[in-house]
Structure formats: C-alpha cells, structure tokens
Amino acid sequence: MVKLGIMSFAHMHAYSYAACVNAMPDVELTAVWGYNLRRAKQAAQQFNARFVKDVNEFLALDLDGVIICAENTRHHALVELAASAGKWILCEKPLAPESSEAKRIVKICERERVGLGTAFPCRFAPSLMAARDQLQAGDFGDIYAVTATNHGQFPGGWFAVPEWSGGGAVMDHTVHVADLLRWMLGREFTSVYCEGGNQLHQGEIDVDDLGSLHLEMEGGIQVQHLASWSRCRSFPTWGDVTLEFIGSKGVLNVDAFNQKLTVYSDAARKAEWAPFGDNPDFGLVREFVTSIQEARDPSPNGIDGLRATEITVAAEKSMRTHRVVKL
Amino acid sequence: MNVAIIGCSGMGRVHADALTKAGLRVALCVDTVRANAEALAKAYGAKVAASAAKAMTAKDIDAVLIATPTPFHLEYILKAAKAGKHIFCEKPFCRTEAECKEAIAAAKKAGVKLFVGHVVRYFHEFEAMKAQVESGKIGKPGFVKISRGGIFPGGPKSWFANYKMSGGVTLDCMIHDLDWVRYVFGEPVRIYGKALMRSGKEPMDYSQVTMRLKSGLIATIIGTWAHPAGFRVQAEICGDGGMVQYDSADAPMSSMKRETGSGPSMIVPASPVSESPYQREWEDFAAWVRDDRAPRVTPEDGMIAVRMAEAALESSATGKPVRL
Structure with missing residues (x-):
C-alpha cells in the first residue's frame, strides 16, 4: 500500500487528485494538512483521510509521498519541508511563479534525493498522447508551425491576488501548452513575444487575464499561443486546450477536451457541456505512485516544471517591455 | 453602368456575376490569357479585348474592374484614372502602401471614384458580429481572434506562390481580417507577426499575427494557405460581459460527394x-458613382490595410514588433 498525503486544498485540482487516489485500491490517502484549517479538515472528512493540524506532525507520519496544492507562492516553502522529510513530491503547476524559486525547488529535491513531479495532467489525456505518437512517428512530416489555446473561465479567489498566485492568466494558462509542445515535439523554446494584459476584468482584478504569445522553438518552429481567462460565466464549459500542427505532410488538430455532450437545462439557464472519457488526473496520480514504487522522478519532472516557468516569466517580461525575450 | x-x-x-446582379453590365473582358477573356465574355454577352488599352479608350465604358495579380493593380489604376473611368479594385489595394498613395492621388486628380473590394465588410456573418458587439450584449470587447484560410490557391505555378508578387497569405487573404478588425475596433498601434512563406514544389504559407489597438483591444489573426484542402473561417470576440463565436463549418448546408476510388472526400459547408x-x-460602389453616397470602404481604408499587412510581414522578417 502506497501512502499519500495532500498538502493544502487551495488549488481546486486537489479535490480531483484526492478522488483519484481513493479510486486506486493499492493507494491510500492517509492524511491531509492545510494552511486553511477549516478547508483541510473538510477535505479530510470528504476523502476519509486523517486531518493533521501541525505540518511537522503531518510530515512525521509514515507517508511515501505528498501532493502539494497550495497557492503558487507557497510551493517553495512546502517542497522544502516535504523534501527534508524525505517525501516524494508531486507539485501543482506552475512549479513556482519565479524561475529562481523553481530552480531552488529542483535543487532541494536533488539534494534530499526525493522524486519531484510537476502536475501537468494534459500529458495523460488520451487525445494528446495519441497526437504525440502520431507526430513522433512522422505521420505529419516536419512540423513548421503550431497554433494553440488554453482558454479558461476566471478562477477567482487567490488566482488573481499577485502575492499568492505570482501572476495571472499568462502564467496559469501557458505552462500546460509549453510543457505539451516540449513533450510532443521534443524541442525547447528559444524566444517569446507576448501581447497581453487585463483585457476583460478591468476594475475587478490586478493581474493579466489574457496573453497572445508568439514563440519560437528549436529548428525555427513558429508557435502562437493564447493563454486566457476569457471564457465568460455563461460559456458551456471551463475552457479548452487546443493545438493545430502544420506539417509538411498535413495538419493535425487536437481539441483535447472535446469529448462532451451538450446539455440544455432550464435549471442552469444556459447550455452546458458534460464531459465523458478518461480523467487525465488519474494517469498523473498513477505515474506519481509508480515513481515512488520505482524510486525515480515522476514524469513530467521538476525540470519540466522549471522550463515551463522560465517560458512564462519570459512572456511576462515581454508583455511589459514589448520586446522579444530570448530563452 | 458598363464595366470592363x-x-x-x-x-x-x-x-462578373455579382455586378450583373447589382444592375451593372459586363461590357468588355480583358485578359492576357485570351481564352479566359473569351469564356467570360461569352457568358455575359460582352466584347473581348487583348489589351487593357481598349477598356481605357472605349467611350461606352463607365468603370473598370481590376482583378489582376496584385502587382499590376497600380498600373491599371493609373491608366483608368487618366482615362476618366471609375475604378473597382480587388483587394489588396496595391502591393505596397506607397503604391496605394500614388493610386489615391491619381484618382483624386482625375476626379474618378476608386473603390477597394474589402468584401468581408459586406459578409452577413461579419455584419452580424459587428451588430452583436455594438448592441453591447458581450460588454466591452477586449479580445478578438479570427482564423481564415485553407488550401494554397492556384497551385505551385500560380503567382500566389511568388511571395514578392502576392505577399503570401498575410497580404492576400489575412488583409480581410486586418481591415475588418480596424473597421470595427479602431486603429492599430503595434503589430507582431510570423509568416511561414515556404516556396518550392509544395508552397505553404501560414501566418500568425497579433496586434494591439489604440483602444487596448488585442487581436490575434491566423491566416493559412497550409491546409491540404478546404476553406474555413472562425472568429470569436470576447468582452467583459460575454463572447460571440462564428465558425463557417457550422452551416445550413453541407455536402460530401461520393468519389470514385478510395481518395478522400471533403465535407463542403455552404451558407x-x-x-x-x-x-x-x-451596389455600394454603384450608389457612390451614381448618387455620390459614401461607400463602406474608402481607398484610405484599403491603403491602411496594406500598411498593416506590410507591418506584419516586416515584423516576420525582422523578428520584432512594428509600431504604427
């Protein structure tokens, strides 16, 4: 039995990870800790885990690994504690809002010889895995250009408070696609230009809610990506992850979460999309468990998290300076 | 009104079809490929001429339609203006902003009407989107994305594949959306773009452009001549109170022809x-000529659209954003 703990339910993904853990017969959600005691206690109850008030007491438990779902600017401190206690770590994305913090997180885990994974569940979405296989098999020849989106609804709460989130939609919704493209095309990004800002929530929040990024990858692949919280409240779903690959042998389009029913409910007063198919979080948590059993880094690892952070930091710099930033 | x-x-x-339906008459057909001119003339009961000079000297010609490859637009505009003919010029207006300026000056001097065919301003779906924005239903708009394109036009030997002539998908096709965004949302201040512009046996162009407007709005426009088949337009406008989306694949009709053999068939939507x-x-052009009613597109609009496309291409070549 692999024993896991969750540190903080500040990020809503924690609820999905907890449900995934509970669905695995060989894994146990042993304990929950959080800065917000009430929220952590409730979550512990909801998922039949032990609630522990004190973080040192929590880390003294016989846990094989922890999943960190605190606010972005708290990742670094929690990784330090968990790594020092010898726990395997799966950290919510972005690994950290600043490159220096992300680097320190990677270093700490190397030093303490614990595995470190970054929570990029898109790598476990079947459509994106199939797309990667086809791209790597050369079905679309050489890839010349990519157009991507990761739109979402405004998540609210600490996501728009810079001291907790460390950034806005450009950070929140660039990391997934940046990681996916590195993984699918096996190349690194070399530069980024970003036009962005608070386009749709003026007077409401103090961070950017949209960025249009123009990036280049090794080999000169031209990439355009939209990171946003532009989906309004009446939109039928949370958002999207889409990718269009222009290759010498054809075009590949992925709309990763376009497995849905359209539901019209008078009670909801809007049309809604009900998803079906696999939950990518399950694959992410399963990989974390396997990495513990095999005493290795989970994939995607800390370096993957660091690279994604470096790209968002460069995009934010470009957004301020209106210049292309080299990576 | 007689049109050459x-x-x-x-x-x-x-x-030819559109102007006939609008109540004008195809009177003369000119093409360097005589068979093209003859075929069209036959269909519309028009005369044929080997050179454009005939269109300029013929007394019964009121207006000239210029639908040649882009680099020849200026030459014919200058000739038609000199001959006192009104001019309907297909977009892009000219190959460069400087040429557009020269064309505008010539038309002004000659006192002839000069119209640039930015037809997307007249498309029903784009009119409907503009009306939605103006109704306030989506709140204050802050972001627009438009994608347009499909297969590379005209095959590898066509003039479109000569990017010096055509300007690729950015100047020839995306110019529609550059113009429309400016028409609805106002003047651009900064443009960044990247265009693929692959030549050779299988030419391919794919252009990604982002602009910041004076109003603060961000517009991202994707133009493709890199798809193996088809043609599709998608648009979305996001405001602080909602959003509006359009997709040409969502159409009242769609068809798929049964092909002989095992080759791929394509679903063709129609609206x-x-x-x-x-x-x-x-009709807009005719009303301008006849009644002096200001048309929806001015030659200055056509020129600024060319300037925007040139800025996107300049950005692509230099790797830097271009200020306007």
Whole structure:
C-alpha cells in the first residue's frame, strides 16, 4: 500500500487528485494538512483521510509521498519541508511563479534525493498522447508551425491576488501548452513575444487575464499561443486546450477536451457541456505512485516544471517591455 | 453602368456575376490569357479585348474592374484614372502602401471614384458580429481572434506562390481580417507577426499575427494557405460581459460527394444568401458613382490595410514588433 498525503486544498485540482487516489485500491490517502484549517479538515472528512493540524506532525507520519496544492507562492516553502522529510513530491503547476524559486525547488529535491513531479495532467489525456505518437512517428512530416489555446473561465479567489498566485492568466494558462509542445515535439523554446494584459476584468482584478504569445522553438518552429481567462460565466464549459500542427505532410488538430455532450437545462439557464472519457488526473496520480514504487522522478519532472516557468516569466517580461525575450 | 473587367480568372468571374446582379453590365473582358477573356465574355454577352488599352479608350465604358495579380493593380489604376473611368479594385489595394498613395492621388486628380473590394465588410456573418458587439450584449470587447484560410490557391505555378508578387497569405487573404478588425475596433498601434512563406514544389504559407489597438483591444489573426484542402473561417470576440463565436463549418448546408476510388472526400459547408456580399459591394460602389453616397470602404481604408499587412510581414522578417 502506497501512502499519500495532500498538502493544502487551495488549488481546486486537489479535490480531483484526492478522488483519484481513493479510486486506486493499492493507494491510500492517509492524511491531509492545510494552511486553511477549516478547508483541510473538510477535505479530510470528504476523502476519509486523517486531518493533521501541525505540518511537522503531518510530515512525521509514515507517508511515501505528498501532493502539494497550495497557492503558487507557497510551493517553495512546502517542497522544502516535504523534501527534508524525505517525501516524494508531486507539485501543482506552475512549479513556482519565479524561475529562481523553481530552480531552488529542483535543487532541494536533488539534494534530499526525493522524486519531484510537476502536475501537468494534459500529458495523460488520451487525445494528446495519441497526437504525440502520431507526430513522433512522422505521420505529419516536419512540423513548421503550431497554433494553440488554453482558454479558461476566471478562477477567482487567490488566482488573481499577485502575492499568492505570482501572476495571472499568462502564467496559469501557458505552462500546460509549453510543457505539451516540449513533450510532443521534443524541442525547447528559444524566444517569446507576448501581447497581453487585463483585457476583460478591468476594475475587478490586478493581474493579466489574457496573453497572445508568439514563440519560437528549436529548428525555427513558429508557435502562437493564447493563454486566457476569457471564457465568460455563461460559456458551456471551463475552457479548452487546443493545438493545430502544420506539417509538411498535413495538419493535425487536437481539441483535447472535446469529448462532451451538450446539455440544455432550464435549471442552469444556459447550455452546458458534460464531459465523458478518461480523467487525465488519474494517469498523473498513477505515474506519481509508480515513481515512488520505482524510486525515480515522476514524469513530467521538476525540470519540466522549471522550463515551463522560465517560458512564462519570459512572456511576462515581454508583455511589459514589448520586446522579444530570448530563452 | 458598363464595366470592363481586367483579369478574367478567379475573382473576375465572381465579380462578373455579382455586378450583373447589382444592375451593372459586363461590357468588355480583358485578359492576357485570351481564352479566359473569351469564356467570360461569352457568358455575359460582352466584347473581348487583348489589351487593357481598349477598356481605357472605349467611350461606352463607365468603370473598370481590376482583378489582376496584385502587382499590376497600380498600373491599371493609373491608366483608368487618366482615362476618366471609375475604378473597382480587388483587394489588396496595391502591393505596397506607397503604391496605394500614388493610386489615391491619381484618382483624386482625375476626379474618378476608386473603390477597394474589402468584401468581408459586406459578409452577413461579419455584419452580424459587428451588430452583436455594438448592441453591447458581450460588454466591452477586449479580445478578438479570427482564423481564415485553407488550401494554397492556384497551385505551385500560380503567382500566389511568388511571395514578392502576392505577399503570401498575410497580404492576400489575412488583409480581410486586418481591415475588418480596424473597421470595427479602431486603429492599430503595434503589430507582431510570423509568416511561414515556404516556396518550392509544395508552397505553404501560414501566418500568425497579433496586434494591439489604440483602444487596448488585442487581436490575434491566423491566416493559412497550409491546409491540404478546404476553406474555413472562425472568429470569436470576447468582452467583459460575454463572447460571440462564428465558425463557417457550422452551416445550413453541407455536402460530401461520393468519389470514385478510395481518395478522400471533403465535407463542403455552404451558407447561401439571396444577395451575395460581392453583389452588395457592387451596389455600394454603384450608389457612390451614381448618387455620390459614401461607400463602406474608402481607398484610405484599403491603403491602411496594406500598411498593416506590410507591418506584419516586416515584423516576420525582422523578428520584432512594428509600431504604427
């Protein structure tokens, strides 16, 4: 039995990870800790885990690994504690809002010889895995250009408070696609230009809610990506992850979460999309468990998290300076 | 009103139908490929001429349609203006902003009307989107994305594959959306772009452009001549109170022909309207000529659209954003 703990339910993904853990017969959600005691206690109850008030007491438990779902600017401190206690770590994305913090997180885990994974569940979405296989098999020849989106609804709460989130939609919704493209095309990004800002929530929040990024990858692949919280409240779903690959042998389009029913409910007063198919979080948590059993880094690892952070930091710099930033 | 058509292939044919429906008459067809001119003339009961000079000297010609490859637009505009003919010029207006300026000056001097066919301003779906924005239903708009394109036009030997002539998908196709965004949302201040522009046996162009407007709005426009087949337009406008989306693949008709053999078939969507946008731009042009009613597109609009496309291409070449 692999024993896991969750540190903080500040990020809503924690609820999905907890449900995934509970669905695995060989894994146990042993304990929950959080800065917000009430929220952590409730979550512990909801998922039949032990609630522990004190973080040192929590880390003294016989846990094989922890999943960190605190606010972005708290990742670094929690990784330090968990790594020092010898726990395997799966950290919510972005690994950290600043490159220096992300680097320190990677270093700490190397030093303490614990595995470190970054929570990029898109790598476990079947459509994106199939797309990667086809791209790597050369079905679309050489890839010349990519157009991507990761739109979402405004998540609210600490996501728009810079001291907790460390950034806005450009950070929140660039990391997934940046990681996916590195993984699918096996190349690194070399530069980024970003036009962005608070386009749709003026007077409401103090961070950017949209960025249009123009990036280049090794080999000169031209990439355009939209990171946003532009989906309004009446939109039928949370958002999207889409990718269009222009290759010498054809075009590949992925709309990763376009497995849905359209539901019209008078009670909801809007049309809604009900998803079906696999939950990518399950694959992410399963990989974390396997990495513990095999005493290795989970994939995607800390370096993957660091690279994604470096790209968002460069995009934010470009957004301020209106210049292309080299990576 | 009698119209001479200069350039009788692709767009010339579309315009012949549209201007006839708008109540004008195809009187003369000119093309360097005589068979093209003859075919079109036959269909519309028009005369044929080997050179454009005939269109300029013929007394019964009131207006000239220029539907040649882009680099020849200026030459014919200058000739037609000199001959006192009104001018309907297919977009892009000219190959460069400087040429556009020269064309505008010549038309002004000659006192002839000069119209640039930015037909997307007349498309029903784009009119409907503009109306939604203006109704305030989506709140204050802050972001627009438009994608347009499909297969590379005209095959590898066509003039479109000569990017010096055509300017690729950015100047020839995306210019529609550059113009429309400016028409609805105002002046651009900064443009960044990247265009693929692959030549050779299988030419391919794919252009990604982002602009910041004076109003603060961000517009991202994708133009493709890199798809193996088809043509599709998608648009979305996001405001602080909602959003509006359009997709040409969502159409009242779609068809798929049974192909012999095992080759791929393509679903072709169709969205018929009783009055085509091309007919509507001819009606606008005719009303300008006849009644001096200001048209929806001015030659200055056409020139600024060319300037925007040039800025996107300059950005692509230098790797830096271009200020306007």
